[in-house]
Amino acid sequence: MAMRRGGMLAAMTVAMLALAACTPQPGSAPAGNDPEPSSEVVAEGLEAPWSIVFHDGIPLVSERDSGRVLELGDDGAVREVAVIDGVAGGGEGGLLGLAVHGGDLYTYFTAADGNRIESREILGDPGALALGPPTTVFDGIPSAGTHNGGRIAFGPDGMLYVTAGDAGDRDSAQDRDALSGKILRLTPDGDVPDDNPFDGSPVYSYGHRNPQGIAWDAAGTMYASEFGQDTWDELNVIEAGGNYGWPAVEGIAGDEDYIDPVQQWAPSDASPSGIAVLGDRIVIANLRGERLRVVPLDDLATSSEWFRGEVGRLRDAVVAPDGSLWIVTNNTDGRGDPADGDDRILRLDVG
Numbered sequence: 001m002a003m004r005r006g007g008m009l010a011a012m013t014v015a016m017l018a019l020a021a022c023t024p025q026p027g028s029a030p031a032g033n034d035p036e037p038s039s040e041v042v043a044e045g046l047e048a049p050w051s052i053v054f055h056d057g058i059p060l061v062s063e064r065d066s067g068r069v070l071e072l073g074d075d076g077a078v079r080e081v082a083v084i085d086g087v088a089g090g091g092e093g094g095l096l097g098l099a100v101h102g103g104d105l106y107t108y109f110t111a112a113d114g115n116r117i118e119s120r121e122i123l124g125d126p127g128a129l130a131l132g133p134p135t136t137v138f139d140g141i142p143s144a145g146t147h148n149g150g151r152i153a154f155g156p157d158g159m160l161y162v163t164a165g166d167a168g169d170r171d172s173a174q175d176r177d178a179l180s181g182k183i184l185r186l187t188p189d190g191d192v193p194d195d196n197p198f199d200g201s202p203v204y205s206y207g208h209r210n211p212q213g214i215a216w217d218a219a220g221t222m223y224a225s226e227f228g229q230d231t232w233d234e235l236n237v238i239e240a241g242g243n244y245g246w247p248a249v250e251g252i253a254g255d256e257d258y259i260d261p262v263q264q265w266a267p268s269d270a271s272p273s274g275i276a277v278l279g280d281r282i283v284i285a286n287l288r289g290e291r292l293r294v295v296p297l298d299d300l301a302t303s304s305e306w307f308r309g310e311v312g313r314l315r316d317a318v319v320a321p322d323g324s325l326w327i328v329t330n331n332t333d334g335r336g337d338p339a340d341g342d343d344r345i346l347r348l349d350v351g
Contacts, residue, residue, distance in 0.1 A: 034304035037348045043072045044341040048333045051098040057321050058126050064094035071129050082131040088112045096150030108152045115141035137190035142167040142180040147210040156220050160186045165210035170247040181208050197241030207244040213275035225272035233270040234261035262300040274316030285314035
């Protein structure tokens with residue numbers, strides 16, 4: 001009888017462990033059934049590409065370590081538009097985010113004295129684009145070998161939004177007088193908008209560790225992806241003046257002093273960088289997780305996955321003017337396992 005009871009207990013233990021392994025953690029999301037789209041290679045042979053934007057339909061790409069801005073041709077040709085002067089690469093720093101506004105290219109990069117944003121007029125015709133002289137838009141954002149943030153984008157309100165990591169200074173994320181560990185909101189000229197949540201401050205939200213993706217849905221709701229430390233990476237809905245908890249909390253805490261993420265994942269499954277809103281979905285590029293995560297806007301606590309382990313690390317995702325989704329691999333950034341032809345930009349036809 002004792003042997004039978006022991007066998008039953010062992011079987012129950014195995015069953016419970018199997019159930020636990022299949023049960024998503026609080027705030028994480030099981031894979032759904034969103035079908036994986038077909039893809040084609042648009043460009044290859046890039047070195048640590050970081051961001052992609054479009055100017056009059058022409059794709060422009062930043063390379064983190066070289067400081068180059070590249071123009072992609074319809075035939076797969078890759079052409080150097082410019083090398084951004086003053087880029088001081090190293091670690092996670094270098095030429096990071098790009099944005100286009102009013103015929104100007106905005107660049108976020110790590111310089112010798114910190115992270116900064118400059119703008120340059122885009123000159124010339126497709127196949128022969130060039131950049132005019134730089135204008136400093138905003139500087140003094142703390143930099144470090146890690147946690148530089150670096151994503152920039154113009155919101156539906158015409159303002160420039162900037163993700164700034166904590167640059168290794170954890171406590172600064174809760175200091176509203178510091179620029180690190182924040183999402184900033186600026187005018188296109190780099191001034192502080194009158195309707196920012198804190199008078200005279202560029203800070204739009206705070207308590208961030210290393211946010212690297214921002215996007216808006218058709219209703220104007222803002223979303224941001226964020227690297228956690230050892231426990232949880234996050235997808236957040238960003239509110240003006242919101243405190244997202246770092247370093248006091250990481251992931252869903254249920255603390256009324258902080259805004260919880262709508263979804264969280266173990267860093268080994270995520271490390272989310274660039275994001276895009278594609279129709280009724282949020283699409284998130286993941287580095288360590290080596291997958292695209294797809295979150296339905298009508299159910300932000302769930303997701304499905306595309307290209308898991310198929311193309312390696314993913315740094316950015318952006319919706320092209322024709323409605324297709326373009327993604328940037330990042331296997332040559334020193335943390336990946338490059339294959340022949342890396343890094344690549346892929347175009348996905350998404351229904």
